[in-house]
Amino acid sequence: MNAPRLAIVGATGAVGLEFLAVLAARGTPLRELRLYASPRSAGMRLPFRGEQLLVSPLTGDAFVGIDVALFSAGGATAREWAPRAVAAGAIVIDNSSAFRMAPDVPLIVPEVNAGALTAHRGLIANPNCSTILLALALWPLHQAAGLCRVIVSTYQAASGAGQQAMLQLREELAAALRGEPVPPPRALPQTLAFNVIPQVDVFQADGYTREEDKLLFELRKILSLPTLAVDATCVRVPVERCHSEAVAIELARPLAVEQARAILAAAPGLELIDEPANGRYPMPLPQAGRDAVAVGRLRQGRAFANGLTFWLAGDQLRKGAALNAVQILETM
Ligand code: A2P
Numbered sequence: 001m002n003a004p005r006l007a008i009v010g011a012t013g014a015v016g017l018e019f020l021a022v023l024a025a026r027g028t029p030l031r032e033l034r035l036y037a038s039p040r041s042a043g044m045r046l047p048f049r050g051e052q053l054l055v056s057p058l059t060g061d062a063f064v065g066i067d068v069a070l071f072s073a074g075g076a077t078a079r080e081w082a083p084r085a086v087a088a089g090a091i092v093i094d095n096s097s098a099f100r101m102a103p104d105v106p107l108i109v110p111e112v113n114a115g116a117l118t119a120h121r122g123l124i125a126n127p128n129c130s131t132i133l134l135a136l137a138l139w140p141l142h143q144a145a146g147l148c149r150v151i152v153s154t155y156q157a158a159s160g161a162g163q164q165a166m167l168q169l170r171e172e173l174a175a176a177l178r179g180e181p182v183p184p185p186r187a188l189p190q191t192l193a194f195n196v197i198p199q200v201d202v203f204q205a206d207g208y209t210r211e212e213d214k215l216l217f218e219l220r221k222i223l224s225l226p227t228l229a230v231d232a233t234c235v236r237v238p239v240e241r242c243h244s245e246a247v248a249i250e251l252a253r254p255l256a257v258e259q260a261r262a263i264l265a266a267a268p269g270l271e272l273i274d275e276p277a278n279g280r281y282p283m284p285l286p287q288a289g290r291d292a293v294a295v296g297r298l299r300q301g302r303a304f305a306n307g308l309t310f311w312l313a314g315d316q317l318r319k320g321a322a323l324n325a326v327q328i329l330e331t332m
Contacts, residue, residue, distance in 0.1 A: 003029035004329070007066045007090070009081060010073030011035035011046060011055055014163040015095055018322035019070055020048050028326060036062060037073070063088035068332075070325050071095060086122035091332070093124045093325045097210075100125040100218060107221050110327045111268045112139045117331060124328060127222060128214040129320030130154045130234065130243055133293050135222045136319070137312055138249070140267040141260060142223060146252030149229045149304065152215065152245055156200055156234060157284060159241035160316050161188055169193060169238055192238045200234035209234055242284030243320060244313040250304035257298050260308055264295050269319065274298055282313035293319055 006023075010016040016037070023030065035046060035055045045052040056062070058077075063069060063085040071078050071085075072095035082092045082099070099105045106116040107125045109132050117124065127135070130152075138147055158169040164187035172182045172193035182191055190197045200211035212232040220228050237244075255263075265272040271292035273282050282294030293314035301307020314320055 003031045004067035005032040005034075005065055006030050006329075007034040007036060007063060007069040007085070009036045009058065009069060009071040009077065009085075010095075012037040012041045012044060013072055014159050014166060014317060015072035015321045017046070018317040019072070019326065020046060022318065022322045022326045024049055026326065026330075028330060031067075032065075034062070034066065060084075063090045066090040068093065068329055070329070072321065072325075082123060091120070091122055091124065093126055093328050095126040095321055095325060097128065097214060099123050100127065100214075101221065107218060108328050108331075109135045109139075109222055109324060110331045111136055113222055113224070114331050117328070126321065126325045126328065127218050128211070129160055129316040130156060130211070130232075130245060131215055131218040131222070132320050132324050133243060133312060133314040133316075134215065134245055134247065135219060136267070136269045136293050136314075137247070137264065137295050137310070138219070139223060140263045140270075141249065141251065141255070141308065142225070144259070144263050145255040145306065147223070147225060147228060147249060148252055148306075149250035150219070151231045151248040151303070152233075154200070154211075154215075154232065154234045155196075155237045155239070155244040155246075155284070156211075157237065157239040157241050157243055157316055158188070158192060160200070160243065160320075161236070165192075166240060169240065173238070188236060192236060195238065197236040198233065200236055208232075239284045240288070241315060241317055242288045242313055243316045244282065244284050244311065246309075246311055248301050248303055248307060248309045250301070251306040251308060254306050255308060257300055257308070260310075261298055264298070269293060270295055272296065282311055284313050287313045288315055289318070290315055291318055291323055 075098040211234040215232040216230040274296035281296040297311040
């Protein structure tokens with residue numbers, strides 16, 4: 001593909017703004033860029049490469065002449081508009097969960113399964129943010145020693161629930177620090193300031209949340225491990241924009257911790273930060289705005305025979321969303 005004519009749907013959102021930042025920082029060649037959001041944002045302008053680009057509402061001719069459309073406007077908008085964009089001849093890379101598990105929609109983390117891209121029929125799905133970060137770390141370990149089982153607890157930032165959730169956290173913290181009553185939560189199910197919420201997305205009949213299911217089913221699809229056992233507990237923490245995860249895995253074959261360290265240090269997209277004696281380990285605050293996912297605190301696991309336990313932190317808006325989608329675009 002030559003420099004594409006690109007549309008961004010959801011340009012004013014947390015991930016949409018990050019699309020612009022990532023495209024600008026990487027100098028991705030573009031022939032044209034159109035920005036779309038809800039009618040609420042019509043007429044707004046967003047800066048990009050020295051220009052002020054107009055934000056428009058979606059209309060029937062929005063995708064005429066467009067080669068690729070990056071969507072991050074939620075499942076309902078994707079379900080309504082992504083098929084129309086494909087019908088108009090565009091390739092859609094969608095950040096919502098609407099199409100991820102459809103058999104004919106590739107679910108891509110380029111460092112892991114770029115090969116699956118060729119099977120697309122107009123629609124490509126960007127995985128869930130926690131899934132992308134974890135898949136990056138699991139893939140090289142799986143290649144070295146075979147992955148059997150994953151137990152993961154996530155520590156997910158407000159950014160994962162969009163801009164309104166980030167605003168909610170700031171407003172709650174400001175009110176609490178002024179000694180004023182904290183306003184009722186507007187974007188998350190509970191107050192997040194000085195709290196953690198063991199609920200990300202909605203609960204299902206079996207007691208797991210939909211976010212926890214995304215980790216299970218999306219990891220199986222991305223890693224091509226259809227029976228992989230993944231037990232996830234997803235937790236929202238009062239961090240602005242970087243997710244962390246505590247991970248315990250069982251491997252089919254023994255893998256020494258030193259060997260695992262060397263494998264992760266060499267793996268694309270990862271950065272090993274593992275000097276606990278010097279107080280160096282991955283954390284969300286220093287990882288914000290960085291492309292690499294940081295992995296550390298590697299140790300022999302205690303719960304499984306061939307166990308490995310570790311911790312990771314990665315920018316949810318970058319590798320967890322916008323950067324991964326732009327890498328898919330660049331890979332194509
Ligand atoms: P808007 O800012 O006009 O509401 P976030 O994930 O940060 O909440 O952002 C969601 C993004 O999706 C925003 O850019 C939002 O636009 C956009 N969006 C929401 N509903 C629609 C819609 N019906 N059509 C197009 N864009 C939408």
